[in-house]
Amino acid sequence: METTTRVLIYEDNADLRASLSQLLAGAPGLVMAGALGNCTQAEADMERLRPDVVLMDIDMPGCTGIEGLRRIKAVVPGIQVVMLTVFEENDRVFDAICAGADGYLLKKTPPGRLIEAIGEVRAGGAPMTPAIARQVLRLFPKVPRRAPDESPANLSAREQEILGLLVEGYSYKMIAADRGISIDTVRSHIKKIYEKLHVRSMTEAVSKALRQGLT
Amino acid sequence: METTTRVLIYEDNADLRASLSQLLAGAPGLVMAGALGNCTQAEADMERLRPDVVLMDIDMPGCTGIEGLRRIKAVVPGIQVVMLTVFEENDRVFDAICAGADGYLLKKTPPGRLIEAIGEVRAGGAPMTPAIARQVLRLFPKVPRRAPDESPANLSAREQEILGLLVEGYSYKMIAADRGISIDTVRSHIKKIYEKLHVRSMTEAVSKALRQGLT
DNA sequence: GGCGCGACTGCATAAATATGTGAAAAACAG
């Protein structure tokens, strides 16, 4: 094992990129391999900069971090990739894990912890926040578990069904046709759903449904 | 949420059980619900001792910790169970996770970390050693996925941004106000987004965005 | 039986969205 770790950063925000870069450059045992604003040339970047560890922002224009991660792992699986994100959003954690992420931290992670995390992946660990660790465990589908905390959002069977169709992108008309009920009925069901979820539009309802997995 | 956490220990080694018990009893915010040598009466124990957190030795005569875990989760899924083991064996980690473990630590974990870990599960985290965390991540690619769907969906930065707001439930008007642009501009961005994502409504766009993590 | 509730239907109106056409300034790449 080399004594120094080459770190590459992908982060679209130039300010954050610069400060992260500076921070890590000052850490003992770390050397910056680069700091880029997008991962559209991920494969070439690996070839050229030869990092040991990559810090990858998950929200980037052009090519998302997930996509970048996938491409990196496809060409050089040995590189350790730690994802950085603002939110601990379920789907993305799942996608990132499936794509082979070696760690998953929040952008607001304190500098010290970040440097520690780099050491951790190098040592074969998998740095992640407690909440994400929990999510990861929950992702194992063998024993589906109910979230003990959040609202049951007691939707009736019919309402759940319709919410599911909304999530699929169905319009009122399509739902009515699909379920053989009148469009006015669809309206009234959706009104109820809005009340129960405390939302005021299809968009919000879909978002809430997907986020808290009550589809 | 109560201010104290009731902890139950299952550990067949009497000496270790006693010292753990004593250790935890001395920690602020913790109170021992019990310390047992086997989990053959797990269901009844839960009923009787009502723990918030269970520390479960994985190697026990009579009824293994995995089996005990399964039975606990079957009757009271809300109880947080942290597994304790001597080795970081792959199979057992996998079985434990699948059975619903909320954390996974080594017996040699220093006392301080153990107490910290109990706080962590209570707070919705999932304490585990770095090596185990890594193992857990590695267990994933076994279940590969990713829609054979299509394109990288090359959204421009602005488009991603607006899509993000849609996901948050913003209306055209709100987006225009939020970003200080005209509502017609918002329309035109959204039209482009629809083209690129191959959708025809906000609902579909939000759904697609959340599902394939391109927010 | 009477009551409440959930599923269902209908109608009406105001607001928001989908879609097309057109176009100019700015940013960027070759």
Next chain:
DNA sequence: CTGTTTTTCACATATTTATGCAGTCGCGCC
């Protein structure tokens, strides 16, 4: 510098949504 993409704005129109009000029907419950 030139062509492409992005971002911005405008106007018009057909649909779709959001919301309120009103009523029927079946079911479990006291």
